[in-house]
Amino acid sequence: MIQDISPKKLNNSYSVKSVNTNSLVVLFKGGKFLLKIDNDKKEISYPLAGVLGLDIHYTYLFSIDDEDFFYTDSEAVNIPKDFSFYDMRDLRKDYLFPKHYVFAAFTAFQLIEWYEGTRYCGRCGSLNENSLTERARVCPKCGKTVYPRINPAVIVGVINNDKLLLTKYRTGFAHNALVAGFTEIGESVEETVTREVMEETGLKVKNIRYYKSQPWGIASDILMGFFCEVNGDDSIKMDEEELKYAQWVPRKEIELQPLEYSLTNEMMKIFKEGLL
């Protein structure tokens, strides 16, 4: 999965760090990253602060082993040769290396979305400041403190004997997926599983059990994967507004996604391979 970068390790705890010439920079503007992607070698590079300029404003994001990542949206940078702006889709077209740089982009995306979305206090409209002791935005006027927000969501593998319930979304991602959705306020994640399967396919489920989770920065979410069995009637009544396909697919016929980045793909794969 995207977060499997072992033996490297992401350290996303709050820390006061200063940028230096070797710091990696996530320059993010208009939904795009400044990167160098070598399409022949399938290699990805981040610009260095020493090249972009040390006299602009940087925000420390996280480290992966001894590599520190900083964010800037400054206009006053020297764009290095061979670097261009890429969006998240460009990072998911093919496997790029090193893999931890791809995970870094997903994680940076989520953090930067949070920094940009909390520029102003949601209660009184004042300009927020960064806390000096933790990852938080603090309003200097009314004191409201905002922490990074992570949205819980579920991925559900519904099993019917030797078949798995596969779906395809009506818009966007074109490959096979599983039932998925966000948790509502006041709901347990097990209730999210039951509700989403009912809403998308009209099926009742039983024997809900947790599998694994995955941080998925694109929607600021933490995805929690569950397997369960269909309970009773297995005829599918598809939500045609959300899905264009929902079908029971025999184990051997499951077509996996092109890249092994997603929890969804891993869940489809272990079922296909009879590991469940």
Ligand SMILES: [Zn+2]
């Ligand atoms: Zn305020």
